[in-house]
Ligand SMILES: Nc1ncnc2c1ncn2[C@@H]1O[C@H](COP(=O)(O)OP(=O)(O)OP(=O)(O)O)[C@@H](O)[C@H]1O
């Protein structure tokens with residue numbers, strides 16, 4: 001599939017002829033220079049953006065009756081917390097949209113925050129959080145959804161090395177527990193190193209580098 005952005009001049013081919021399959025065990029690092037198309041590819045995979053050519057489909061998710069929004073969870077690169085909801089409520093939003101009862105949603109949200117070392121900040125508003133804490137709340141929000149496809153766009157960009165390691169291990173653990181595929185766009189080689197396959201993007205072109213599972 002491909003995606004162009006038209007604008008002034010010739011436009012941009014953000015993703016060109018990307019073709020791949022993903023199974024439930026996939027643990028993929030998506031790397032490449034700024035502007036190479038990583039976020040665009042993740043948004044195409046999530047169905048948040050339509051391809052300009054080709055298509056995206058997830059037959060296994062449909063077969064499992066999981067084609068509802070909860071089957072795919074996204075950690076966005078840009079800040080995406082609702083400013084007037086506290087941290088727990090932010091994590092609860094997609095769970096309530098999936099029609100989980102409020103009590104169960106709160107329990108699930110608190111567990112996801114605790115797994116990321118954020119048990120103490122549940123009642124804080126986004127403006128009261130540090131950049132790294134806010135980023136971990138967005139990771140918790142995606143983890144809490146128990147999705148079958150977990151897409152994370154630079155989830156450790158604002159974190160120190162030790163916290164980044166903890167976040168990555170929480171993401172991998174969540175993917176293992178839910179038998180979900182995990183794809184992480186990152187500039188950090190240490191983050192890429194914990195995943196088993198590396199996809200490199202360059203000017204919208206995708207190259208796959210297989211690696212032995214460590
Ligand atoms: N909504 C948009 N409208 C126009 N051009 C866009 C849009 N979104 C992305 N682009 C362009 O598409 C290309 C790929 O952008 P993308 O955000 O996917 O890159 P990226 O690899 O995620 O970069 P980064 O590492 O900086 O996050 C860039 O040239 C960008 O300017």
Ligand SMILES: [Mg+2]
Pocket residue numbers: 038039040077153
């Ligand atoms: Mg990006």
